[in-house]
Amino acid sequence: MKFLRRTLGLAMLVGCLGLAGASTAADVVQPAAPAKEAPKDLVLKGDAKCTTCHDEADAPELLRIGKTKHGTVADGRTPSCTSCHGDSDKHIKSANAGGKDKPTVPDVTFGKKSTTEVSLRNETCLTCHQGGKRIGWHNNAHAVRDVACTSCHTVHSGHDKVRSATMQTETCYTCHKEQRAQMNRQSHHPVPEGKMTCTSCHNVHGDNPKQLTKSSTNETCFTCHMEKRGPFVHNHEPVSEDCGICHQPHGTTVNNLLKTRPPMLCVQCHGADSHPSQPPAIPVGQATQTLNNNARIMGTVGRGCLNCHTNIHGGNSTQSNATAERFRR
Ligand code: HEC
Ligand code: HEC
Ligand code: HEC
Ligand code: HEC
Ligand code: HEC
Ligand code: HEC
Ligand code: HEC
Ligand code: HEC
Ligand code: HEC
Ligand code: HEC
Structure with a gap:
């Protein structure tokens, strides 16, 4: 510096002047001041x-x-x-x-x-950045919990890690350890691979629930999985309600980001006992068995409930019979 x-x-000069002052102050010749340029x-x-x-x-x-x-x-x-x-x-x-x-x-x-204090630091940034994605900042959990803009952003170095696809998570994980653990599970969105970021789903400056980019979980998911929006001829209630009922979006130990493995996932809401015992039009080879006892139902064979109910997100069969609307095609 x-x-x-x-x-x-300056100190040396003052020192010299001091010494000089003690002896021959009158004789001191001021050094010619260098021509002063405006910095x-x-x-x-x-x-x-x-x-x-x-x-x-x-x-x-x-x-x-x-x-x-x-x-x-x-x-x-x-x-x-x-x-x-x-x-x-x-x-x-x-x-x-x-x-x-x-x-x-x-x-x-x-x-x-x-x-x-943090809130005043943030106001400084907001004098220029109040609009756009930060329009809802003041109701955002980060703002409420006094997280600083500069906990995430680095302005001097030019390496704003939080805005880099491959390095963003480093910043988030310093505070969100649980999500780090989830993302490391076997089934996960390709965030660790750098193909997606946390901010593919979250606007960390916004005031949507859970800081999602859209107003709800489903709307957020539909930005990439449009085919799950339907409309379907037969809707499955929990799917229309909240994808998060069955999926944990960060990562799980069960394939397809499922919170629980079928049939356990399904029998939380559908009693396996109440399954129709002799449903019509069961795939060949199963018709002779009682479904209640069928290993296929309980998932010990193949994909459990999904062996038959293959269109779990909604069915489009226009056939008018009892089985058609059971998400079987
Ligand atoms: C006359 C010299 C001088 C000028 C002019 C000056 N600074 Fe400093 N500044 C210093 C010194 C000396 C330090 C202390 C360095 C240290 O502690 O290691 C410092 C430290 C700082 C720090 C670090 C404080 C911290 O918490 O670590 C900031 C930020 C800063 N200056 C900003 C500014 C800004 C902005 C300006 C212009 C508006 C400015 N300075 C002008 C000499 C100056
Ligand atoms: C005096 C106004 C002003 C202040 C204060 C200000 N910024 Fe900015 N900032 C700008 C402008 C202008 C841009 C460029 C916008 C553009 O290109 O659209 C910008 C861009 C940015 C960007 C995007 C950079 C990029 O590479 O695209 C970030 C992140 C940012 N500012 C964060 C901050 C943070 C954090 C603070 C507070 C520490 C802050 N800004 C304070 C005016 C300001
Ligand atoms: C929790 C971390 C985090 C905090 C806190 C945070 N940001 Fe950001 N910011 C991001 C990330 C990640 C991006 C890039 C992704 C995006 O745009 O959503 C970003 C993008 C930006 C951009 C550039 C893109 C745009 O929207 O124009 C600006 C400007 C910005 N932030 C300003 C701020 C200001 C000002 C604050 C404080 C009021 C702040 N940020 C607080 C993480 C954060
Ligand atoms: C966009 C807002 C912004 C602008 C413009 C800005 N600074 Fe900073 N400055 C910061 C923030 C935020 C920090 C805290 C460290 C960080 O996030 O990089 C900081 C840190 C510093 C530090 C302390 C560095 C340290 O390691 O402790 C100094 C000194 C400093 N700035 C000087 C300046 C000078 C000189 C200028 C003009 C050339 C300037 N700043 C322009 C936001 C800004
Ligand atoms: C400095 C620590 C810190 C950093 C860094 C940070 N967060 Fe947060 N985050 C928090 C705190 C504190 C909360 C509030 C938690 C609470 O209320 O339980 C929060 C809450 C959240 C929430 C939940 C919001 C809600 O409404 O419940 C999301 C989503 C989130 N952060 C995402 C991110 C993402 C993505 C990043 C990286 C871009 C990030 N955070 C970086 C501290 C941080
Ligand atoms: C595929 C979309 C998606 C991605 C990618 C994603 N999230 Fe989330 N996140 C969500 C959804 C949806 C919720 C709300 C879940 C709920 O309603 O409980 C959420 C909730 C959260 C919460 C709040 C948790 C709670 O229990 O309240 C935090 C914190 C969070 N995410 C952080 C992160 C971080 C950090 C990353 C990146 C490592 C990330 N998220 C990546 C979709 C995503
Ligand atoms: C930004 C785009 C994007 C958003 C938003 C998004 N996803 Fe994904 N999703 C992907 C990508 C990319 C894959 C990986 C596809 C692949 O590997 O072939 C994926 C895969 C999946 C998978 C299959 C995982 C596996 O193990 O194969 C499920 C389930 C899923 N997403 C559910 C959701 C849910 C629920 C949401 C909303 C909370 C959501 N996604 C939001 C892009 C997105
Ligand atoms: C009732 C539980 C349930 C709900 C609610 C649910 N899913 Fe699924 N999802 C599943 C099951 C079970 C699988 C595995 C399907 C298979 O193996 O054939 C799956 C698989 C997926 C896959 C990967 C395979 C594929 O079909 O592309 C994506 C993506 C997906 N779901 C997205 C969503 C989205 C988006 C929502 C919300 C609109 C949602 N899911 C709601 C149970 C559910
Ligand atoms: C959160 C509760 C919930 C979960 C979990 C759930 N469902 Fe459903 N399911 C419902 C509701 C509610 C209905 C519509 C009401 C009804 O007819 O019972 C429904 C309807 C159905 C129907 C059609 C019933 C009919 O009468 O047309 C089938 C088949 C079905 N679910 C299968 C499954 C399978 C397979 C799973 C596991 C992958 C599953 N469900 C997970 C709540 C759930
Ligand atoms: C072997 C094929 C098969 C398997 C495996 C299977 N189902 Fe079904 N399921 C059917 C058929 C066919 C129907 C239509 C029965 C009817 O309309 O009488 C049906 C009907 C249903 C219904 C509607 C019941 C009602 O009372 O209206 C629900 C809910 C259901 N299944 C859930 C499940 C769940 C949960 C599992 C896993 C535990 C499962 N199914 C496994 C073939 C199967």
């Missing part, structure tokens, strides 16, 4: 107020902000250092006065030693 050099120079901005408009002291030598990553969207100086909406950090006049004054001791930094909004 130029600051140290400057202070040191130039390095990366952001008006940054000279800060970059006279804070430059590459200070923290290598600091000035990389010039290479991010925040550094597009041609865009009149982009910030100066002070748009985020505040005027910082007290900070600069204390820095100038601090000499060799660490200066106090009482009015700098961001930084490790800043005492500015």
Whole structure:
């Protein structure tokens, strides 16, 4: 940082003056002051107020902000250092006065030693980012629990991990350990593979239930699984109600992200005992057996209930007989 050099120079000068003052003060010839150039901005408009002291030598990553969207100086909406950090006049004054001791930094909004509370830090960002996806920010669980914009976003370095498909989860998992465990289960959405991100389903700035991108779980799922929306000739009630009744969207130990393996999944709602014992039109080879005792029903053979009820999300059979509407085709 130029600051140290400057202070040191100043201290030496003062030292010399002090010595000189003790002996031959009158003879001291002031060195000709070098022609003073107005300090130039390095990366952001008006940054000279800060970059006279804070430059590459200070923290290598600091000035990389010039290479991010925040550094597009041609865009009149982009910030100066002070748009985020505040005027910082007290900070600069204390820095100038601090000499060799660490200066106090009482009015700098961001930084490790800043005492500015999270909600005020967030307001600083929101002065420019209130719209779009953040329109519902104030009712969002992150906002309510005082999670900072900067718990997720890194603005100086240019490596905003949370916005990278392959690295986003690292940030989320620092606080959401349960979801990490779920995503590591055998059946999962391809998030660990980097083909999807948490934000394929969540808007972490929004005020939808569970911060979903859409107003409900089903609407969120339909953005990619449209075929499950129907309309079907025969709907299966829990499917229309909430995909999450049977599926855990992050990951499970059962295939197809199922919370429980059929038939257990199904018999939570349908008593296996009440299954019609001699249903018509059972596939060949099964007609002679009593379904109640049928191993196929209880899932010890093949896919259990799904051996026969293959269209579990809704059937489109237009046949008018009793079995057609049982999600059998
Ligand atoms: C978009 C808002 C924003 C702008 C513009 C901005 N900063 Fe920062 N600055 C931050 C945040 C947030 C942090 C906290 C660390 C982080 O998230 O990168 C920070 C941290 C710092 C730090 C402390 C670094 C550390 O490691 O403790 C310094 C010094 C700093 N900024 C100086 C500047 C200077 C100089 C400028 C202008 C060139 C500037 N900042 C522009 C938001 C901003
Ligand atoms: C006269 C020199 C000087 C000027 C001008 C100056 N700073 Fe600093 N700043 C310092 C020094 C010295 C430190 C302390 C470094 C340390 O503690 O390691 C510091 C620290 C900081 C920190 C880190 C605080 C923390 O919590 O770690 C931030 C952020 C910061 N300055 C922002 C700014 C901004 C923004 C401006 C312009 C508005 C600015 N500074 C102007 C000298 C200056
Ligand atoms: C003075 C206004 C201003 C402030 C304050 C500000 N930003 Fe920005 N920010 C912008 C503008 C302008 C853009 C570029 C928008 C665009 O390209 O659509 C931007 C872009 C971004 C982006 C997207 C970057 C990209 O690569 O696409 C993120 C993330 C962001 N800002 C986060 C923050 C955070 C976090 C803070 C607070 C620490 C903050 N901003 C403070 C004006 C601001
Ligand atoms: C929980 C982590 C998290 C928090 C907290 C967070 N963000 Fe984000 N932000 C993201 C992720 C992930 C993305 C990229 C995916 C997306 O756009 O939904 C993003 C995208 C953005 C973008 C660029 C895309 C756009 O919508 O224009 C801006 C700007 C932004 N965030 C600003 C903010 C501000 C301001 C805050 C605080 C009020 C904030 N973020 C809080 C994670 C977070
Ligand atoms: C700094 C910690 C932190 C980080 C990082 C973080 N979160 Fe959160 N998140 C929280 C807290 C705290 C809550 C509120 C939990 C509660 O109320 O039980 C929350 C809640 C949530 C919720 C539930 C919302 C609701 O309404 O119940 C979702 C979804 C979520 N976070 C997603 C994410 C995603 C995705 C990321 C990464 C992009 C992320 N979070 C990063 C702390 C964090
Ligand atoms: C395929 C879509 C999808 C993806 C991808 C996804 N989620 Fe979720 N997440 C959901 C749904 C749907 C819910 C609501 C479940 C419910 O209603 O209980 C949810 C709920 C949550 C909750 C709240 C849990 C609770 O019990 O309240 C958190 C936290 C969360 N997700 C974090 C994450 C994180 C972190 C990631 C990335 C690792 C992620 N999610 C990826 C769909 C998804
Ligand atoms: C952003 C797109 C997207 C969204 C939104 C989405 N999914 Fe997926 N889903 C996928 C992808 C991609 C796969 C993997 C397909 C593959 O591997 O062939 C998948 C696979 C699945 C699978 C099969 C998993 C397996 O083990 O083969 C189920 C079940 C599933 N999703 C349910 C849901 C539910 C429930 C929701 C809503 C909470 C949802 N999905 C939201 C993209 C999405
Ligand atoms: C009544 C329980 C139940 C509900 C509710 C449910 N599913 Fe399923 N889902 C299943 C079963 C069982 C399978 C496995 C089907 C198989 O093996 O043939 C499955 C498989 C899937 C698959 C992967 C195989 C395929 O058919 O593409 C996707 C994707 C899927 N479900 C999405 C959804 C969506 C989206 C919703 C909400 C609209 C939903 N499910 C609601 C039980 C359910
Ligand atoms: C959360 C409760 C719930 C779960 C879990 C559930 N169902 Fe259903 N199912 C219903 C409801 C409610 C109906 C419609 C009311 C009725 O006719 O009993 C229905 C209807 C049916 C029907 C058609 C009945 C008819 O009269 O047309 C079949 C077949 C069926 N379910 C099979 C299954 C299978 C197989 C599974 C497991 C993969 C399953 N269900 C899981 C609640 C559930
Ligand atoms: C061997 C094929 C087969 C298997 C396996 C099977 N079912 Fe069925 N199921 C049928 C047929 C055929 C019907 C239509 C019976 C009728 O209309 O009389 C039916 C009817 C139903 C009905 C409607 C009952 C009613 O009273 O209206 C439900 C609910 C049902 N099955 C659930 C299940 C569940 C849950 C399982 C797994 C535990 C299962 N089925 C396994 C063939 C099967």
